Amino acid sequence: MLHNSLENLISQLLDTTDLWFDFRNNISSSNIDSYASLDTSYRQQLRSLFTQTEDSLISLSSVEFKEGLSDQEMQSKLDQLETYFNTAENYIDTLESLLRKTVVSSSVTESFLSSQKQQQISYRSQFLSLHSQFLSFDTSVDSFLSLYQSSQDTLAKQVAIAQLNHDNLFVNTASNLKTAQINYQRSSIDLEKREDQLQLALADATTARNTAQSNHDSAIYSAQLSVSDARSALEQTTRNYNKSIVKAPISGEIFQITADIGQTVSPSQKLLSIVDTQDVSVDIMLPKKQYDQLVIGDRVTVDVQGSVSTGIVSTLSSVADTNLQYKVTITLENADLDTVGILAKVYLLLNSEYVLLPVNTLMPVSSSLADVYIYNFGIVEKKSLQLGKTYNSLVEVYTPLDTNFEIITSDMSRYRDGMEITKLTPQK
Secondary structure (H helix, E strand, C coil): CHHHHHHHHHHHHHHHHHHHHCCHHHCCHHHHHHHHHHHHHHHHHHHHHHHHHHHHHHHHHCCCHHHHCCHHHHHHHHHHHHHHHHHHHHHHHHHHHHHHCCCCCCCCCHHHHHHHHHHHHHHHHHHHHHHHHHHHHHHHHHHHHHHHHHHHHHHHHHHHHHHHHHHHHHHHHHHHHHHHHHHHHHHHHHHHHHHHHHHHHHHHHHHHHHHHHHHHHHHHHHHHHHHHHHHHHHHHHHHHHHHHCCCCCCCCEEEEECCCCCCCCCCCCCCEEEECCCCCEEEEEECHHHHHCCCCCCEEEEEECCEEEEEEEEEEEEEECCCCCEEEEEEECCCCCCCCCCCCEEECCCCCCCEEEEHHHCEECCCCEEEEEEEECCEEEEEEEEEEEEECCEEEECCCCCCCCEECCCCHHHCCCCCECCCCCCCC
16 A cells, blocks of 8 residues: 555656646756756655665565565665665655746746645655555564564573473483383283283183083982982872872762761772762652653742742653652752751643742632742742642642742741841852
């Protein structure tokens, strides 16, 4: 920026000089040659100095000059600039002297001359401003050079200290390296010894492992033999135990024992009787005439200690006993009994298609009507029945009955219709 401004100012001065020499008739002849000679000399000096200082101005105004210029080169360029500014100032003085000697004529009016003088004053003002900038820049460069020199001194001291530290570090590193080499050699020797020891320990461990494996295999073999012997003994004991147990052919309840503990028995002797309790049944003996009227599946009425239920003929023996009686087995439905050996009453209605009830379970209303109490889920209910023929202690019931009905057959005077009662289950 500084060299561009200065170049523009010098160019304007030269143009103005050219203009005034065009008005040389207004300057006395005794002075014109002298001014012309000065003008030529200053122009040559300015041209030469500008060429020399142009690079200096560019270098000094660049941010990279600190690396590209030495202290002496920088000072030399500043001196060239100072000479250039002095020459330019002398040239301005010469031009002002030329203006003062110019006279007014028809070609140069008073107003024109006055404006040129004002312009010349402006040139000088611009020059002084540029020169002031240069002096300020010169001062900044001097300050920078001084700071730079101080920095160089500080840097030199730091380099010296760094070199000293480097030397000390090198000495210490060499000493530490030698110590490390000695320690490495010792460690290598110790490592070799430990490797030998580890090899010996590995050999001992291998021998111990092989011995332990052999002992383990022997122990396993012995244990397997022991297990095999124990299994054989267990199987034999199980067989003996199974042979010592007499198993019943069916599951049920012991009904009769015919031998005592410690009694001598023969192989074919009966020791006890077992009754199958899964199905409750009643065995009856019938003469041939009544036996022939029954078929398997016939329904009968059974009274077991006051509990009346329905039974089904399930077995008809085809062989009569010594009294010419035939055995008939009746299986009970919905009977909550598990006691064997008790007596029951079986009512057979031969040649009848109706249900039979014991007469003592009825509360007569008329010759053909009677009431009964039934148990219905904890409630006593009275039900009227239409009656039919009477067979000894049984009577036909014409009214259809649900097979799930439970008829109360004992002490009916204790009950009334709608009464809540609890049904007791016989203890086993």
